[in-house]
Amino acid sequence: MAQDIVFITGASSGIGKSIGEYLAKHNYKVYGTSRNPKHSEKNGINFIKLDVTSSESINNAINEIIKQESKIDVLINNAGVGITGPVEEIPNKETLNVFQTNYFGPVQIINTVLPFMRQQNKGFIINITSIAGFMGLPFRGHYSASKGAFETITEAYRLELRNTNIKLTNIAPGDFATNIASGRYHTPVNEKSFYKNTYQKSLDLMNEHVNHGSNPDQMAKKVLQILQKSNPKIHYKVGSFLQKLSPFLKAILPDKTYENLLANHYKL
Known part of the structure; x- marks a missing residue:
């Protein structure tokens, strides 16, 4: 039986690495990307170079897989970047970068892969x-906004591709033990800033959550489960009970009640 070809972005560490290695152990042929791959192959992942902020790099990576395999059965858009800071104080170039990495780049990857999936009549x-x-x-x-946009655009894609054999879904992780905190853009705490105290408290809480996050192998197992579904849901959430509860509470509580819950949580 021919192996399904998996293309996963951001596969050199964290969630992407766990997903890629796990799928490779379950008879998928995995191509994983990194901005600067240190290996051509490791633990079942065949690495290729990709910068999601570069159109040329996106085209080159996808064409390389098609050249070698003639198809892409599964695309997992995992590459992303974190960003912290008061919205008022974050430099505009950093805002543009986070949206290019977390939204515009992944959308271009989808658009580049879709014609091949339509041609093979599945994806x-x-x-x-x-x-x-x-x-x-x-x-x-800005992180919330970029990821929220990516959640929503998937809904639009699903409707537009409703009469095809191409399936789309979102998986929203909570806090996992990854290196996202070390790689994110971090606005320094400015001693003269209006936000000095509240930002520092929130930043400490964010770092604590990541440092004590769940094992990313949970995400890998969830991805495999979803790939085996003939009719996947639109949204999946993976994380602690409280993390998964939060979007549910937002849906059922009055806006201000939910806002007050968040404010209390972040000590604002």
Whole structure:
């Protein structure tokens, strides 16, 4: 039986690495991307170079897989970047970068892969978003906004591709033990800033959550489960009970009640 070809972005560490290695152990042929691959192959992942902010790099990576395999059965949009800071104080170039990485780049990847999936009359696209995308979190506003946009665009894609054999879904992780905190853009705490105290408290809480996050292998197991579904849901959430509860509470509580819950949580 021919192996399904998986194309996963951001596969050199964290959630992407766990997903890629897990799928490779379950008879998928995995191509994983990194901006600067250190290996051509490791633990079942065949690495290729990709910068999601570069149109040329996106085209080159996808064409390389098509050249070698003639198809892409599964696309997992996992690459992303974090950003923290008061919305008022984050430089515009950093805002543009986070949206290019978390939204515009992945959307271009989808658009480049779709013609091949239509030609082969099947495909599965999984977008890794974030539970933070369901709400505007303080001092993570641009991250929430970029992931929220990615959640929503998947809904539009599903409707537009409704009469095809191409499946799309979102998986929104909560806090996992990854290196996202070390790789994100971090606005320094300015001693003269209006936000000095509240930002520092929120930043400490964010770092604590990531440092004590769940094992990313949970995400890998969830991805495999979803790939085996003939009719996947639109949204999946993976994380602690409280993390998965938060979007549900937002849906059922009055807006201000929910806002007060978040404010209390972040000590605002």
